[in-house]
Amino acid sequence: MSSQAQHWPAKAALKRAAQAIPALSTLLTNDPGRHAKYQRASGGLLLDFSRQRINDDVLSLLTQCAVERCVPAQREALVTGAPVNCSEQRPALHTALRWPVDKAPLSGTESACRFAHQQQARMAQLVTALQHGEWLGATGKPITDIIHIGVGGSDLGPRLVSEALQGFATPQANPIKAHFVSTIDGTQLGPLTAQLDPASTLVVIASKSFATADTLANARSALGWISTQLNIPEREIIAAQVVGVSARPDRMIECGIPTAHQLLLGDCVGGRFSVWSPISLVVAAQLGMPVFQRLLQGAHQMDCHFLNAPLADNLPVLAGLLAVWNAQYLGIPTHAALPYDGRLACLPAYLQQLEMESNGKTQDAHKTPLDHATCPIVWGDVGSNGQHAFYQLLHQGSHTVSADLMVAVAPQRGDTDSLTPQTQEQHQLTQAHCLAQARLLTLGDAAVGSSDASKVPGYRGNQPCNLLVLDALTPEILGQLLALYEHKVFVKAALWGLNPFDQPGVEFGKTLATEYFQALAPGGNTPPGLDECTAGTLETLRSPNLH
Ligand code: F6P
Numbered sequence: 001m002s003s004q005a006q007h008w009p010a011k012a013a014l015k016r017a018a019q020a021i022p023a024l025s026t027l028l029t030n031d032p033g034r035h036a037k038y039q040r041a042s043g044g045l046l047l048d049f050s051r052q053r054i055n056d057d058v059l060s061l062l063t064q065c066a067v068e069r070c071v072p073a074q075r076e077a078l079v080t081g082a083p084v085n086c087s088e089q090r091p092a093l094h095t096a097l098r099w100p101v102d103k104a105p106l107s108g109t110e111s112a113c114r115f116a117h118q119q120q121a122r123m124a125q126l127v128t129a130l131q132h133g134e135w136l137g138a139t140g141k142p143i144t145d146i147i148h149i150g151v152g153g154s155d156l157g158p159r160l161v162s163e164a165l166q167g168f169a170t171p172q173a174n175p176i177k178a179h180f181v182s183t184i185d186g187t188q189l190g191p192l193t194a195q196l197d198p199a200s201t202l203v204v205i206a207s208k209s210f211a212t213a214d215t216l217a218n219a220r221s222a223l224g225w226i227s228t229q230l231n232i233p234e235r236e237i238i239a240a241q242v243v244g245v246s247a248r249p250d251r252m253i254e255c256g257i258p259t260a261h262q263l264l265l266g267d268c269v270g271g272r273f274s275v276w277s278p279i280s281l282v283v284a285a286q287l288g289m290p291v292f293q294r295l296l297q298g299a300h301q302m303d304c305h306f307l308n309a310p311l312a313d314n315l316p317v318l319a320g321l322l323a324v325w326n327a328q329y330l331g332i333p334t335h336a337a338l339p340y341d342g343r344l345a346c347l348p349a350y351l352q353q354l355e356m357e358s359n360g361k362t363q364d365a366h367k368t369p370l371d372h373a374t375c376p377i378v379w380g381d382v383g384s385n386g387q388h389a390f391y392q393l394l395h396q397g398s399h400t401v402s403a404d405l406m407v408a409v410a411p412q413r414g415d416t417d418s419l420t421p422q423t424q425e426q427h428q429l430t431q432a433h434c435l436a437q438a439r440l441l442t443l444g445d446a447a448v449g450s451s452d453a454s455k456v457p458g459y460r461g462n463q464p465c466n467l468l469v470l471d472a473l474t475p476e477i478l479g480q481l482l483a484l485y486e487h488k489v490f491v492k493a494a495l496w497g498l499n500p501f502d503q504p505g506v507e508f509g510k511t512l513a514t515e516y517f518q519a520l521a522p523g524g525n526t527p528p529g530l531d532e533c534t535a536g537t538l539e540t541l542r543s544p545n546l547h
Helices: 010-020 024-029 056-068 071-079 110-131 156-164 189-195 213-230 234-241 249-254 278-287 289-308 315-329 347-359 391-396 421-443 475-496 504-520 532-542
Strands: 039-042 045-048 145-149 177-181 201-206 242-246 262-264 334-339 377-380 401-408 465-470
Touching (some): 045 315, 045 475, 056 315, 110 278, 156 278, 156 475, 177 278, 189 213, 201 278, 242 249, 242 278, 262 278, 315 334, 347 377, 391 421, 401 421, 465 475, 504 532
Parallel strands (some): 145 177, 145 201
């Protein structure tokens, strides 16, 4: 990522524009044709940004910014395998993971594409064995359930896709059920061990580094459970009932996982960009390899759009520019992800990692401090549920937020869905609520339209939103949506001069926790040099109870 703050003339003009831009109630009521003017589509996705606090001048300045910050050259560098992750001196090759097998790779990505396709083929073999009931556990029983153990990028993507696309699962001779365990405390594992048969459960240990404390602790507990219940030594369970997915085959070998049960992702795929890799084995086993392939096709379609569409018509570029406008120029510190679809309940958490772990930085890629706000706090929930929780604050609280509201045109729930009138009605209810909230968020009291001042309810309005309209929530369109967000994050980083592919800020906490883990163990000592609060809380946690 280049850091050339001086070559950014549009910056000053944008600062001035931010001072002068009218409120949304004015923009939305005095700009005929605005809705048609401020929307762009690609594949099955429409980005409607007519409810953003922009006018033509701002949009043109933002597009100018993209040129001044060399977004076209930077996206070219990304997809052709240049070392865009400059702190770690390596490329970021998630687009190679979804490159079609029958399409010539872009120059510079040949080996990454070959590697991705090899691993996909190996993944498909494992999936076939599972789905045909040919994968037998240590006692000879066919595998019926997978416990997927991972955290962060090794959990959120597969969990999201598994939940979102359940209705699209292809019929299988031996259906595989997916279960997810991520929290370090082991509490998610407990209920599963009470419910699952240890003889027919496969454990997938998903960890790029194969060194994450959370994942390794859960893996040890899961293996201990199977081994104890079946009275079979752990090494035999590992040989028969464990798959490892990682960039570190050496560490998987150390754990005793046979190479035939290892799937690899390259070093150049970041955890939060890895849903397209064998990290999603559990998804392919549960839904079928064709569904996973459709997800990849959708993502590739968005990659092509990102690479080829003019900046002013480019969905990820526009989404990134608008996000920069809101955070840096309008000073909006939080951004809500509000999918109006219960199947996307995991999306806010997924986007939180994607956006905040990538761009939650205040130094550019050359360690120069930035003098403006960068990534907002990303949060959210299923929109219709949020309406009964936090929307009160959005409408009448003291905080300004920006938001992405997502809604589908068609209520499709699978490939062979026969939609009942009730399904249709509930979908229309969902759409109506989404639309109502978008109007209220942006227009506030002006949406209520009372001429009687005493009846004006005090809706603040002026909360800018995107409406992301999906044709339907299909595997292809989910792929497009997630790739759109990945590229949006990249565009924001390009504008801010950040490296979105490292996360140095999360590392030191892990080192400190290792020290405190030792201190909390029986006979452990309080490390020297601790501040009073940390030392005091260590004592509290070590004592048998609070009193
Ligand atoms: O702690 C942050 C992080 O490194 C994320 O970037 C990553 O997705 C997650 O931990 C899990 O890491 P791993 O896949 O190596 O277990």
